[in-house]
Amino acid sequence: MAVLEQKVIGMTGDEAVAYAIKQVEPDIVAAYPITPQTIIVERFSEYVADGLVRTEFVAVESEHSALSACVGAAATGARAFTATAAQGLALMWEILYIASSLRLPIVMAIVNRALSAPINIHADHSDTMGARDSGWIQLYCENSQEAYDTCIQAWRIAEHPDVRLPVMICLDGFVLSHTLEDIRALPDETVKRFVGTPPEIRVKVEVPAGGGTEIVEVPYKLDPWAPVPLTMGTFAMYDCYFEYKRQQEEGMKAALKVIEEIGREYGQLSGRYYGLIHPYRLEDADVAIVGLGSAMGTASVAVDELREGGYRVGLLRIRCFRPFPVEQVKETLKNVRAVAIMDRAMSFGGPGGPLFMDMAAVFYGEARRPLLANFIYGLGGRDISVVDFKEAVKAIYGDLEAGAVREPMRYVGLRG
Amino acid sequence: MSSARLKLKDVLAKEDLLYPGHRACAGCVAASVFRMVLKATRGPAVAISATGCLEVATSILPYTSWKIPWIHNAFENAAATAAGIEAAFKAMKKRGLIDEIPDVIVFAGDGGTYDIGFQALSGALERGHDFLYVLYDNEAYMNTGIQRSGGTPRFAWTTTSPAGEEIPGKLEWKKPIAHIVAEHKIPYTATASPSEPMDLINKVRRGLETEGPAFIHVICPCPRGWRFPTNLGIRVAELAVKTCFFPLWEATCEDGDVKYRLTGTSLAIAKKPELKLPVEEYLKLQGRFSHLFRPEKRADLIQEIQAAVDANWGYVLKRAGLA
Amino acid sequence: MASKSIPFPPSWREAPMGGIAYKPSTLLRTGTWRLGLKPVVDEEKCTGCGWCHIYCPDGAANLVDGKAKIDYDYCKGCGICAEQCPAGAISMVKE
Numbered sequence: 024m025a026v027l028e029q030k031v032i033g034m035t036g037d038e039a040v041a042y043a044i045k046q047v048e049p050d051i052v053a054a055y056p057i058t059p060q061t062i063i064v065e066r067f068s069e070y071v072a073d074g075l076v077r078t079e080f081v082a083v084e085s086e087h088s089a090l091s092a093c094v095g096a097a098a099t100g101a102r103a104f105t106a107t108a109a110q111g112l113a114l115m116w117e118i119l120y121i122a123s124s125l126r127l128p129i130v131m132a133i134v135n136r137a138l139s140a141p142i143n144i145h146a147d148h149s150d151t152m153g154a155r156d157s158g159w160i161q162l163y164c165e166n167s168q169e170a171y172d173t174c175i176q177a178w179r180i181a182e183h184p185d186v187r188l189p190v191m192i193c194l195d196g197f198v199l200s201h202t203l204e205d206i207r208a209l210p211d212e213t214v215k216r217f218v219g220t221p222p223e224i225r226v227k228v229e230v231p232a233g234g235g236t237e238i239v240e241v242p243y244k245l246d247p248w249a250p251v252p253l254t255m256g257t258f259a260m261y262d263c264y265f266e267y268k269r270q271q272e273e274g275m276k277a278a279l280k281v282i283e284e285i286g287r288e289y290g291q292l293s294g295r296y297y298g299l300i301h302p303y304r305l306e307d308a309d310v311a312i313v314g315l316g317s318a319m320g321t322a323s324v325a326v327d328e329l330r331e332g333g334y335r336v337g338l339l340r341i342r343c344f345r346p347f348p349v350e351q352v353k354e355t356l357k358n359v360r361a362v363a364i365m366d367r368a369m370s371f372g373g374p375g376g377p378l379f380m381d382m383a384a385v386f387y388g389e390a391r392r393p394l395l396a397n398f399i400y401g402l403g404g405r406d407i408s409v410v411d412f413k414e415a416v417k418a419i420y421g422d423l424e425a426g427a428v429r430e431p432m433r434y435v436g437l438r439g
Numbered sequence: 440m441s442s443a444r445l446k447l448k449d450v451l452a453k454e455d456l457l458y459p460g461h462r463a464c465a466g467c468v469a470a471s472v473f474r475m476v477l478k479a480t481r482g483p484a485v486a487i488s489a490t491g492c493l494e495v496a497t498s499i500l501p502y503t504s505w506k507i508p509w510i511h512n513a514f515e516n517a518a519a520t521a522a523g524i525e526a527a528f529k530a531m532k533k534r535g536l537i538d539e540i541p542d543v544i545v546f547a548g549d550g551g552t553y554d555i556g557f558q559a560l561s562g563a564l565e566r567g568h569d570f571l572y573v574l575y576d577n578e579a580y581m582n583t584g585i586q587r588s589g590g591t592p593r594f595a596w597t598t599t600s601p602a603g604e605e606i607p608g609k610l611e612w613k614k615p616i617a618h619i620v621a622e623h624k625i626p627y628t629a630t631a632s633p634s635e636p637m638d639l640i641n642k643v644r645r646g647l648e649t650e651g652p653a654f655i656h657v658i659c660p661c662p663r664g665w666r667f668p669t670n671l672g673i674r675v676a677e678l679a680v681k682t683c684f685f686p687l688w689e690a691t692c693e694d695g696d697v698k699y700r701l702t703g704t705s706l707a708i709a710k711k712p713e714l715k716l717p718v719e720e721y722l723k724l725q726g727r728f729s730h731l732f733r734p735e736k737r738a739d740l741i742q743e744i745q746a747a748v749d750a751n752w753g754y755v756l757k758r759a760g761l762a
Numbered sequence: 763m764a765s766k767s768i769p770f771p772p773s774w775r776e777a778p779m780g781g782i783a784y785k786p787s788t789l790l791r792t793g794t795w796r797l798g799l800k801p802v803v804d805e806e807k808c809t810g811c812g813w814c815h816i817y818c819p820d821g822a823a824n825l826v827d828g829k830a831k832i833d834y835d836y837c838k839g840c841g842i843c844a845e846q847c848p849a850g851a852i853s854m855v856k857e
């Protein structure tokens with residue numbers, strides 16, 4: 024199948040997200056502005072004002088209400104989108120769990136930004152890392168092209184009958200959101216055809232019949248015209264809550280395969296294939312850099328330069344952080360001797376950053392384990408350079424010589 | 440003006456949209472109110488509840504008491520959830536997927552409305568969503584065990600504003616929620632009491648027929664929290680109205696001007712002021728005010744309440760052009 | 763297995779998705795809550811006005827053939843119907 028011809032449009036990450044959502048044309052967008060997400064909301068409002076989309080734009084009065092409105096809309100079977108960052112995501116935290124537990128396929132763009140205090144509007148992953156247990160699928164983008172592409176794929180992933188979980192598309196604040204890139208955009212009809220209409224999910228309920236009850240199957244949505252009305256958001260005692268959580272986890276497990284399938288299908292249309300992980304020059308690597316997001320683009324330049332210098336280094340950019348691609352990570356890093364795990368967030372008091380802790384859990388049971396070294400970088404938008412990555416890798420080589428990781432946590436570019 | 444008023448026979452002919460077997464307390468007036476409100480529905484409808492007594496009582500897994508589609512999201516976001524639902528149905532109609540937009544009805548208690556839910560309510564009103572918000576006001580956070588709310592009246596006992604040696608119950612006044620909502624300049628705001636069901640039901644119907652936001656504040660005496668025998672719930676509500684503690688009115692906004700109109704017993708009292716009962720008749724029935732009567736009668740505090748009731752009544756009369 | 767009911771508590775595989783409620787509350791006979799008093803309708807006095815049906819918190823007072831009839835399966839014995847009946851046709855009686 025030939026790759027489609029695509030228009031090249033100069034857009035920032037925020038604009039690319041807004042453009043993708045315009046092409047998808049969800050039923051509602053309910054959002055509250057917060058730097059660096061504001062351009063998404065503003066651009067989308069312009070599309071609405073110009074009559075380019077039939078989407079209902081709900082200018083909610085807070086992020087908590089933004090996600091609450093999306094929950095209401097998605098519960099009726101409508102497509103709902105929102106976007107936020109940092110404090111906004113923190114404010115929505117309560118509803119994140121409700122959205123995923125109600126199995127609502129909401130799509131949300133997070134423009135990664137540091138959490139207060141001090142208040143900082145620049146990029147780090149503390150906001151979405153704080154939500155990693157919430158049951159949302161988390162996809163981290165390296166560049167704005169990927170953000171555009173993922174905003175389109177997200178609907179098919181979220182709405183897949185085996186998944187039915189909301190999806191977060193993460194792009195680094197300012198680095199991606201406010202930087203111009205040449206975005207290759209699919210034609211409108213292609214996007215519409217790719218996302219299609221949400222597949223119908225049915226559930227069984229008992230209704231009064233005769234002297235007792237009978238089982239009826241109805242679509243999973245609030246529908247006043249349905250033969251049987253649904254009651255959503257119920258109260259569970261200790262006798263059944265646990266079962267619902269296990270059921271939710273099954274959606275996450277299914278998502279591993281679905282994300283790859285959708286990524287392949289999308290690749291056939293666009294020429295850009297996406298998976299759970301994006302390895303780079305890892306085939307014969309001794310040492311690997313592992314991380315998420317835009318800094319991995321910088322890391323790939325460092326890898327090339329190190330390779331020229333004779334170091335056998337590779338890069339593993341993890342795109343899908345939740346569900347964590349355990350088997351793929353084990354397989355890709357199986358011959359690597361040491362890993363520099365780059366965390367753009369901290370877990371205060373923890374044995375490492377969030378990515379480090381997941382990686383350690385992945386390798387714990389393996390017969391052959393690489394050295395795992397944790398590097399905290401980029402907090403509050405602190406820049407990380409090619410030189411910084413090269414020094415991190417050299418530090419790892421020093422660890423390999425010493426036979427152990429000499430410093431449990433290293434901070435890149437920290438003064439003092 | 441509204442279409443033809445519903446009569447008792449119309450209401451008696453209408454199917455109950457709440458199954459029996461729910462877990463509300465015996466004598467729970469809120470449950471009566473829910474049944475009355477649902478009797479006033481006119482077609483397809485979707486309900487949204489904030490966390491609270493009737494939310495829990497009607498949805499403990501695996502059972503539901505709801506015969507219309509219903510969602511509970513969280514405590515403070517019933518209005519925001521309703522906004523999303525209303526917008527979704529609007530979008531579906533725009534795309535030709537549905538022919539008509541169903542009625543969107545929020546049921547929230549005083550907790551989810553006066554306090555934690557206030558922001559979402561105010562935002563939804565400002566945005567002008569087409570929905571009806573029913574505040575079932577039992578004047579405390581009843582579901583969590585009778586803690587004070589912004590809707591708790593002054594000097595009422597609650598577990599977080601107990602009547603103790605030094606402090607005689609809640610010291611703050613009841614927030615004038617219905618006046619605040621009316622001043623959002625929404626098309627329809629009303630107060631109602633379960634002791635005047637046809638007045639309540641017709642106000643609900645009017646709210647549903649209104650295009651844009653409509654709000655109905657219903658007084659819901661609670662036998663558990665207000666401390667009175669289970670058979671007196673409607674009687675207590677009746678006295679709330681007869682003492683003008685809880686006047687019945689409706690307000691409409693035309694050309695930015697909010698016009699009040701008294702209804703039911705409150706209208707009768709406005710015409711014949713001698714019908715107004717002293718607030719003591721209302722307070723003495725309720726255990727939550729018993730410290731105003733025993734061991735000694737606190738005439739000073741009762742007088743404070745009376746003065747505030749009279750001031751609010753005077754305000755309502757003035758707004759209704761009947762002062 | 764053609765079953766007329768879904769088990770509760772459910773296994774995680776059979777639980778209807780998203781925690782939706784899946785049985786009507788009519789299966790819960792809240793009439794067992796009564797503490798020894800039940801409302802009894804004097805059909806002679808009952809005018810069939812229907813107010814008991816309007817006021818009952820539980821929908822347990824219904825008009826059948828023009829007379830009030832209490833559904834003792836759901837009546838919690840609160841006494842609101844007896845208190846409000848304009849004809850004084852309902853009394854709370856020891857069970």
